[in-house]
Structure formats: C-alpha cells, structure tokens
Amino acid sequence: MKASQSFLATLKEAPSDAEVVSHKLMVRAGLIRKLNAGIYNYLPLGLKVIRKVESIIRDEMNRAGAIELLMPMIQPAELWQETGRWEKMGPELLRIKDRHDRDFLIQPTSEEVVTDLARNEIKSYKQLPVNFYQIQTKFRDERRPRFGIMRGREFSMKDAYSFDRDTEGLKKSYQIMFDAYTRIFTRMGLRFRAVTADNGAIGGSGSQEFHVIADIGEDAIVYCPNSDYAANLEAAESLSLLAVRAPATQDMTRIATPDQTHCADVAKFLGLPLEQTVKSLLFAAEQAQGEVALFMLLIRGDHELNEIKASKIPGMAQSRFATETEIKLACNSLAGYLGPVGVAPTVTIVADHTVANMADFVCGANEAGYHLTGVNWGRDLPEPMAMDLRNAVVGDPSPDGKGAVDICRGIEVGHVFQLGTRYSEAMGCTYLDQQGKAQPMVMGCYGIGVTRLLGAAIEQGNDERGIIWPISMAPFEVVICPMGYDKSEAVRSAVDQLHSELVAAGIDVVLDDRGERPGVMFADWELIGVPFRVVIGDRGLADSQAEFKGRTDAESQNIPLSEIKEKVIAAVQTAKQLIS
Structure with missing residues (x-):
C-alpha cells in the first residue's frame, strides 16, 4: 500500500x-x-x-x-x-x-x-x-x-x-x-x-x-x-499470618483513648504496633422477611476489608454499612469505637483468619473515647466464625506454599x-x-x-516517540521512507521495486509517497509504531546502500541495496517467531 x-x-x-x-x-x-x-x-x-x-x-x-x-x-x-x-x-x-x-x-x-x-x-x-x-x-x-x-x-x-x-x-x-x-x-x-x-x-x-x-x-x-x-x-x-494463637498474657483493660477513632491513631496513642489492633466494621443485610441482620466483621488494623469476600458470608450477599441508628442499637456506641466485646447477641461476629488467631489484641470498647487492650478469644468473648475477609498484601505467604506474593x-x-x-x-x-x-x-x-x-x-509498548506495537498487531510491518520520491526518478524506481517485492513476499508494507520532509515522515511512522523502517535516497543509491532500522533500535544500519529485501523479510520473520 x-x-x-x-x-x-x-x-x-x-x-x-x-x-x-x-x-x-x-x-x-x-x-x-x-x-x-x-x-x-x-x-x-x-x-x-x-x-x-x-x-x-x-x-x-x-x-x-x-x-x-x-x-x-x-x-x-x-x-x-x-x-x-x-x-x-x-x-x-x-x-x-x-x-x-x-x-x-x-x-x-x-x-x-x-x-x-x-x-x-x-x-x-x-x-x-x-x-x-x-x-x-x-x-x-x-x-x-x-x-x-x-x-x-x-x-x-x-x-x-x-x-x-x-x-x-x-x-x-x-x-x-x-x-x-x-x-x-x-x-x-x-x-x-x-x-x-x-x-x-x-x-x-x-x-x-x-x-x-x-x-x-x-x-x-x-x-x-x-x-x-x-x-x-x-x-x-489470604492465609492467616499467625499459624497458631498464642496464650493470653494480659488482662482485658478499658483505656481512655479520647478522639482516637482510627486504628493507626489508637496504636500510636498507646505506643503499640498497628498489627496488635483490630478494626471492627458493622454491616446490615436486608432479609426477605423481618428486620435486617447485623454482621460485625473483624480485620487486623493494618489490613483492608475485601468486600467481595465479605459478600460470600452466608446472609451478606445484599449488605451495606450499618446506619448510626443501627450501630447505636447493636453496640451503644459511635462507629470509631466499635468492638466485638459485649455487642448484642443478634450481631453475627465474623473474624478474618489472622484476627481469629490473635491474642492480647486491642479493639473498640463500644464506648465513645475508650478502647480495650488485652482482649482474648474464649476468655473475653466467644470464639468467632473465621473466614478470609481481607485483601492480600505484598509479602503474604503464597496460598500454594511456594514463597511470598507480590x-x-x-x-x-x-x-x-x-x-x-x-x-x-x-x-x-x-x-x-x-x-x-x-x-x-x-x-x-x-x-x-x-x-x-x-x-x-x-x-505496555510505548516510548517518548510513540507506539511500539508487537509485530502481529502493528498496522504495517514495514514502512519505506524515500528521500525525494517526487523529485528523483532513481529513488522512485528503487522504492517502487522494493515495495512490489515485499508485497509479493507477503510483507505488510507501506510506501510513504507523500513527499514529506524526512523528519516529518520519521516522526509520523514512529508515532504510529511501525516495527521496521527502510530509507532510500539518492545519497544511499550512489553507494548502492539502503538504511534499515527497527522501531526500538538505537541506531540504523546501512544494508547493501541488493540485500535489503532479504534483510527486511528476515527481520519480520524473526520478530514473528519471537512471539509465536
């Protein structure tokens, strides 16, 4: 073309x-x-x-x-x-x-x-x-x-x-x-x-x-x-980051945490690792009949809830965050101080696998301005339903046991x-x-x-000059850029012959016959992302040479005019073989 x-x-x-x-x-x-x-x-x-x-x-x-x-x-x-x-x-x-x-x-x-x-x-x-x-x-x-x-x-x-x-x-x-x-x-x-x-x-x-x-x-x-x-x-x-639950070593203690409503702030205020805190999220799920069902989901303070996983909890397919009124009725608290200790018996508590294995953890006290430290399962609150609830993070163990994930x-x-x-x-x-x-x-x-x-x-494939197509997707595999196509009979004859030979060889080639300046031609085809370029001009013809360059090559090559067709065909075939 x-x-x-x-x-x-x-x-x-x-x-x-x-x-x-x-x-x-x-x-x-x-x-x-x-x-x-x-x-x-x-x-x-x-x-x-x-x-x-x-x-x-x-x-x-x-x-x-x-x-x-x-x-x-x-x-x-x-x-x-x-x-x-x-x-x-x-x-x-x-x-x-x-x-x-x-x-x-x-x-x-x-x-x-x-x-x-x-x-x-x-x-x-x-x-x-x-x-x-x-x-x-x-x-x-x-x-x-x-x-x-x-x-x-x-x-x-x-x-x-x-x-x-x-x-x-x-x-x-x-x-x-x-x-x-x-x-x-x-x-x-x-x-x-x-x-x-x-x-x-x-x-x-x-x-x-x-x-x-x-x-x-x-x-x-x-x-x-x-x-x-x-x-x-x-x-x-997301596997549990704790293989087993450690024994309790602390008494559950109610501690004042004024204006500390986020786990990171609570951990800093208490001088404790964020990993020792537990985030409590209350959800309401609409039921076919009767009142909404309430679920408290627990994840470690440095983790994020995976809402897709949460939707797989039985009864939570259609759920939303609980309203302030629902939170007050279930926990008698504000959202920033929620915790699983002492919640209404109608609330289903579901803990992420890691939280289910935590000991001596920190959570909300269900009282504005207070948190609980030294909380332990079995002693301070019933054993939870344990499920995978969180987003994976870099460094987590791979589920197939073959290292850590990225x-x-x-x-x-x-x-x-x-x-x-x-x-x-x-x-x-x-x-x-x-x-x-x-x-x-x-x-x-x-x-x-x-x-x-x-x-x-x-x-996936681009640079400061434009697109870098894989050869199988590129609009053309090769572009021929003649220098003076509209002015030199010798250039026109040489590029027309090469164009015809490449077409006959099954190469998807375009000949730029627009008569544009070299800089314009090169910039256009690099922007479009054609994988290979051949340049033919009077100066090269005087030495029976053509210039060949791949889209990602740093420099062009001078190829004997008699070998340029084979060079182009070989380059295209090699590029196709690399992705086949």
Missing part, C-alpha cells in the same frame, strides 16, 4: 481530556477520534489493527473447534427478565423501547440470547458439546467513561458460549478455551497473566481473567514470582467462566439424555475485549 492511498491523520498534540498514554497516542497516531463520551470512530489505521486482532482470535477459536455466528445487538427484554438480569444489571444496561412500546436493550453480553438459541435448536445429547462464538459490538452505559477505549461505552468483544452434557464436559470445554486464550495473547506478543477471578454479575462456579501487565491497569494482580499462582485481588486467598497492575482483556446451569435452568434450556430424560445444558462463557486490546498493547 502507498500512504497516499491510506488516510493518515496524525496530530502533534493530544486532546486535553486524554488521561492515559494509550488514549493520547491513539488519538495522535490517527487511530481513533471521539464522537461522544466513551464512543469513538475508528479511523483506517485503527480498524486495520482491530482486523489483525480479530484474525488471530478467529484463527485460534476455529482451531479450538468453536463455531462462529452473529447475534443481534438489540435484544428483547423478555429474555433478560427470564434470568432476572433485567432488574439486576442496573443503569449500565441501556434500555430502549420500539414504536410499539416494547422493551429492548443494546447488548452488553449475550448469555440470554445464545441460551434461547440453544434451547430452540439443540434437542439431543448427540448435538453436544458445541461452542458458539461471535465478534460483535457491545454497549455498557458506564457512569464515567475514561481512559479512551479502555473504559468506553461502546466496544467490540469476542464472546463464546459452550454447551455440554455435564460438569465434566464443561471442564474440558473450559480448558480448551483457556488454552486457546493463552495462544491468542501469546501470538499477539503481549506480556500477560491468567489469574483466578470472581464471577461477578455473570454468575457461575469459577472463572479466570487474562490481564495484560501494565502500570495503568485498574486491577491489582496478586502473584507468586516462584510459581504459577496468580489471582485478582478480589479473589486472591502485587502488580493489570488490564483485563479476557475472562473465562464456568457458568454451569445458571442460565439453562432459568430459561429451560434442556436436552434429552441417552435415557430420554430432559437435562439442563451445562454452560461456559468466554470473552475477549477486542478493542480494549489495542489500548492494553499500547500501555
């Missing part, structure tokens, strides 16, 4: 609302243009990258035995009402009405639609397993779209859905998809981790996320450098779920087994954020 036949729209400056590197560079490189908050036009170069991403995804999905179809963007509300998600999804679900006042939505995902398709088309165990996938536009009405396409409202996603006879079949389908995802992100040349995750609103029994490692990532990944253990912070298991940031680009029968039972999606008995299909669901991958790749 020649640059004059493309549409280059590079900019010197990024828009003022661009917060992160990927957003700035995508706009400056002419990949996207904003239409509305969280909604973007994809210009030709941006679309070219998307098509390359889609090609890799399709190749690996087809290799894994998945079957491509296409489901509508507009979905009827009735299907979502069957599963209860019409009410549960909240304002992110963009609801619309047609001219007959019937309710529809713009799809954020397609579990309901594909389940409806399966229940109508699949009747027998002989038709299972099957895995359908699509690459389709989605819409989620984000409250605050930000970071360009990283958290936009409209985006492209590959979503796949497997249907099996039983749980064992689901596990096999899930592993096939997990392996396919690993190949997809490897072929894209991305540094990524697969991590254990929480299922969230989609539901199901187990899931894993794929994260591109990047400092701007919104998700914290807990991992062990010495093993394969990795989990999203929401799902990372934490990095990641951008979620893929997610695989074991849905089970969550949707098939709700929607009556059954098949007849070998005995002629109706059984619910067992489902899995697998998503990749297609457009989000562009932003993630740029966050």
